[in-house]
Amino acid sequence: MQDNAAASSNLVDYVTSCTLPTPWAQFTLHAFVEHATGKEHLAMTLGDLSTGEPPLMRIHSECLTGDVMFSQRCDCGAQLEGALKKIAAEGRGILLYLRQEGRGIGLVNKIRAYRLQEAGADTVEANLQLGFHADARNYELVRPMLQHFGIEAVRLMTNNPRKIDALTRLGFDVAERVPLLVNRNAFNNGYLNTKQAKLGHMMTPAAEPVLDGEL
């Protein structure tokens, strides 16, 4: 049963929402269900998003190991926390939590990829050895999810140029890219270097005041 029938699209249904208190702000958590897969995608919002002013926005790809299990192999958990803190500091913004675990290959395959990395492959080579693309993500769902909130332009928190391209191709105005450089450590240094060298991630230091733990 859907609380907001007007929000349906051919890709995703909006289902319902609740308040979500966090250490940094009281967000609203919104649930969407993808038609093709039944996957449950989420949006966390704060403040009035319908003013026309581009809000801070993050498209966060699920990383159970990083977001939940504190893994230091990647920067995902720290990026999730950093993005929510930035939104809280402005009092306004939106984080989409997309269920694209392992850059779209799923959790079990990501663990297979980690094992190959322990045998010497980098993050891209491991995906290719498993028969996947380096990055199997698709951002189509972002369009109906942002349309649901009446958002046409965003200030995107990312280091990934593919996300900027994807949003632009979907018809959104990326008014600004906000770097999200957090938690470089001995375990993820090589991974972050590979993202920069092979996936084009922009690992330049932030020009703005840094958050706790930000590089």
Ligand SMILES: Nc1nc2c(ncn2[C@@H]2O[C@H](COP(=O)(O)OP(=O)(O)OP(=O)(O)O)[C@@H](O)[C@H]2O)c(=O)[nH]1
């Ligand atoms: N296949 C695979 N996926 C990974 C690996 N490490 C992290 N991930 C997944 O990568 C996704 C995050 O993508 P990243 O490339 O780290 O960053 P991004 O989201 O593209 O870019 P940012 O917006 O700058 O964070 C999550 O879904 C993680 O589960 C890995 O070694 N192999």
Ligand SMILES: [Zn+2]
């Ligand atoms: Zn991760």
